Amino acid sequence: MDKPKSCFFIIFCMLITIYSCKQQNIKKKESSSNKAAIDTNYDYLNFQDSTSFVNAKRGFIATTTDPLIKNSKGETIQNIEGFSFMKNDAPVTANKSLWRQGQLNRIHGLFKVTDGIYQVRGFDLANVTFIEGDSGWIVIDPLTSSESMKKALELVEEHLGKKPIKAILITHTHIDHFGGIGALISDEEFKNNTVDIIAPQGFFENAVSENINAGNAMTRRALYMFGMLIEKSEKGTIGTGLGHFVVRSDHAIYKPTISIDKTGETHTIDGVKMVFQNTPGAEAPSEFMVYFPQKKAFCQSEEINHLMHNLLTLRGTKVRDGLKWSKYIDEAIVMFGNDVEISFGSHHWPTWENENILFFWKKQRDLYRFIHDQTLRLANHGYTPIEIAEMVKLPKSLGSFFGNRGYYGSLSHNIKAQYQLYFGWFDGNPVNLHKLPPTEESIKYVEYMGGAAKVISKAKKDIEKGEYRWVSTALNHVVFADGTNTEAKELLAKVYEQMGYETENATWRNFYLTGAQELRTGLKQKMVSPSGISGSPNMLKQLSLQAYYDFLAIRLNPDKVKGTTYTFNIELPDINKNVVLYLENDVLTPRIGEKATNPTATIIQPKAALDKILINQSTLEKLIETGEIKIKGNKEAYIEFMGMLDTFNLLFPIVEN
Numbered sequence: 047m048d049k050p051k052s053c054f055f056i057i058f059c060m061l062i063t064i065y066s067c068k069q070q071n072i073k074k075k076e077s078s079s080n081k082a083a084i085d086t087n088y089d090y091l092n093f094q095d096s097t098s099f100v101n102a103k104r105g106f107i108a109t110t111t112d113p114l115i116k117n118s119k120g121e122t123i124q125n126i127e128g129f130s131f132m133k134n135d136a137p138v139t140a141n142k143s144l145w146r147q148g149q150l151n152r153i154h155g156l157f158k159v160t161d162g163i164y165q166v167r168g169f170d171l172a173n174v175t176f177i178e179g180d181s182g183w184i185v186i187d188p189l190t191s192s193e194s195m196k197k198a199l200e201l202v203e204e205h206l207g208k209k210p211i212k213a214i215l216i217t218h219t220h221i222d223h224f225g226g227i228g229a230l231i232s233d234e235e236f237k238n239n240t241v242d243i244i245a246p247q248g249f250f251e252n253a254v255s256e257n258i259n260a261g262n263a264m265t266r267r268a269l270y271m272f273g274m275l276i277e278k279s280e281k282g283t284i285g286t287g288l289g290h291f292v293v294r295s296d297h298a299i300y301k302p303t304i305s306i307d308k309t310g311e312t313h314t315i316d317g318v319k320m321v322f323q324n325t326p327g328a329e330a331p332s333e334f335m336v337y338f339p340q341k342k343a344f345c346q347s348e349e350i351n352h353l354m355h356n357l358l359t360l361r362g363t364k365v366r367d368g369l370k371w372s373k374y375i376d377e378a379i380v381m382f383g384n385d386v387e388i389s390f391g392s393h394h395w396p397t398w399e400n401e402n403i404l405f406f407w408k409k410q411r412d413l414y415r416f417i418h419d420q421t422l423r424l425a426n427h428g429y430t431p432i433e434i435a436e437m438v439k440l441p442k443s444l445g446s447f448f449g450n451r452g453y454y455g456s457l458s459h460n461i462k463a464q465y466q467l468y469f470g471w472f473d474g475n476p477v478n479l480h481k482l483p484p485t486e487e488s489i490k491y492v493e494y495m496g497g498a499a500k501v502i503s504k505a506k507k508d509i510e511k512g513e514y515r516w517v518s519t520a521l522n523h524v525v526f527a528d529g530t531n532t533e534a535k536e537l538l539a540k541v542y543e544q545m546g547y548e549t550e551n552a553t554w555r556n557f558y559l560t561g562a563q564e565l566r567t568g569l570k571q572k573m574v575s576p577s578g579i580s581g582s583p584n585m586l587k588q589l590s591l592q593a594y595y596d597f598l599a600i601r602l603n604p605d606k607v608k609g610t611t612y613t614f615n616i617e618l619p620d621i622n623k624n625v626v627l628y629l630e631n632d633v634l635t636p637r638i639g640e641k642a643t644n645p646t647a648t649i650i651q652p653k654a655a656l657d658k659i660l661i662n663q664s665t666l667e668k669l670i671e672t673g674e675i676k677i678k679g680n681k682e683a684y685i686e687f688m689g690m691l692d693t694f695n696l697l698f699p700i701v702e703n
Contacts, residue, residue: 179316
């Protein structure tokens with residue numbers, strides 16, 4: 047995960063509404079166009095090769111006897127055995143290759159990687175790694191939540207004994223790699239600096255704020271991407287490819303005590319020597335990989351995985367650079383390739399022996415370089431991103447390797463991402479400069495096609511031919527042109543269902559099946575955050591004033607402002623900070639550390655009061671009433687200003703208008 051979040055993975059802090067899902071099993075049909083799109087050419091995939099299964103089980107010590115992960119209220123928030131239905135062969139409702147990946151991901155427990163290195167896998171989306179020092183543990187990537195991390199720690203202590211935590215390494219900014227840190231270190235231990243926290247430069251700022259500005263939309267799309275609203279079953283989600291599930295509940299974050307800002311930086315903690323490779327701007331904005339020379343072991347973080355990762359996640363994030371990604375892996379080969387004997391990551395299972403590791407690393411290196419280079423080659427011939435995504439096929443040497451299959455990222459959307467990286471959204475054709483919005487466009491399409499009844503009639507015939515990609519496009523126009531057309535919605539749901547069953551990509555499957563479910567059940571309720579931001583209280587309290595007030599500016603609705611001009615001084619006496627908010631030209635400009643001489647009003651607002659608003663523990667009106675927030679000057683103007691801010695409904699429509 048492709049992360050985590052967002053941060054990414056702040057997305058996982060959201061309150062998730064679980065929908066019931068009754069899905070119909072459609073007889074699987076062959077579609078040459080669909081097969082070409084998702085590259086399910088099994089002729090060169092060796093399903094008899096059991097190497098990955100041997101490696102995924104290697105070093106197994108034990109797993110928990112109680113598979114339920116519960117929160118502080120005793121409520122079950124995840125079931126480690128929730129994917130036990132995947133023990134058998136792939137059903138007709140799942141892609142055979144994706145099913146195989148899911149079977150690998152469902153192997154869970156405590157594993158010995160080598161002497162002094164252990165992993166707990168399958169207790170969350172990511173792995174947590176324990177490295178034995180002279181007197182305690184060095185822990186790498188403490189999962190998404192304190193509940194899953196606590197469960198993993200209990201398993202380690204049961205079989206390996208209790209030892210103090212000497213250091214925590216956080217490889218990058220996605221929440222599935224740090225959110226559970228509260229199970230390893232207390233606030234007091236952090237204040238007393240008794241545990242080293244090592245992270246890449248820029249980690250804290252990026253982890254707290256990278257998904258705030260686009261957080262609501264990103265979270266909504268993440269509900270689709272990670273299959274959070276559909277059941278775990280042969281007809282529902284079978285994981286994400288990167289892992290099976292995210293444990294969403296109690297998250298924490300602490301500022302690093304050591305920040306890694308350059309490649310080759312070396313630290314020794316509790317007798318364990320670590321050589322860092324700084325890799326920002328590839329899989330995450332801040333990330334590193336680590337070599338442990340005493341063990342000849344390399345932590346590949348999430349830059350190297352047993353699948354094709356995302357160059358642009360379907361939930362939305364900034365585009366990632368495939369060329370930079372490829373070069374980081376090549377740099378690792380140059381720096382550590384002669385000596386490395388073990389390569390383990392933040393996801394999936396390790397690889398052992400130098401020859402196998404170099405084979406794996408080179409396949410991953412060349413995968414991202416190939417996608418980048420071929421996209422640019424064809425773009426320079428004048429092809430558009432949609433055309434390039436249909437034209438480029440991985441060479442057999444890359445595509446036949448299970449570790450490069452598109453279970454999480456896909457060749458199709460990664461190609462479009464690399465085009466976007468260089469050229470943006472516009473493909474150069476003037477027709478796409480000023481297209482109609484979806485609803486208006488759909489009304490005209492259906493009109494030109496002769497009406498909804500004719501489109502539905504033709505769609506049914508094309509479904510029999512397996513032409514799902516085109517049918518989904520045609521029926522989507524009918525649904526957007528008339529949201530009351532239940533026949534079109536049910537037919538489109540069946541098509542999405544079939545596309546989900548066939549695709550090799552886990553996140554595509556989750557999108558298709560979630561879309562099918564929502565077409566049938568609709569959106570029954572709203573999920574609104576009064577503060578505009580939703581997420582873990584611990585994470586939200588860590589927002590910088592700049593991040594918070596920049597997001598406040600995003601929420602400003604010009605239709606409510608209508609040219610109003612205000613200046614507000616914000617005083618936060620408990621942290622000795624000042625902020626000025628300038629409202630003019632229907633734009634809000636915050637300046638941190640300034641104080642205006644003639645403000646419309648001065649708001650004396652302790653940070654503690656701001657936090658209560660942030661985590662939806664109280665409202666501005668209540669805090670003014672109790673005296674926790676005091677306003678000098680034009681009180682009504684400030685209240686009016688706060689009323690100009692939008693709140694966001696998480697469950698906005700996606701498959702309907």
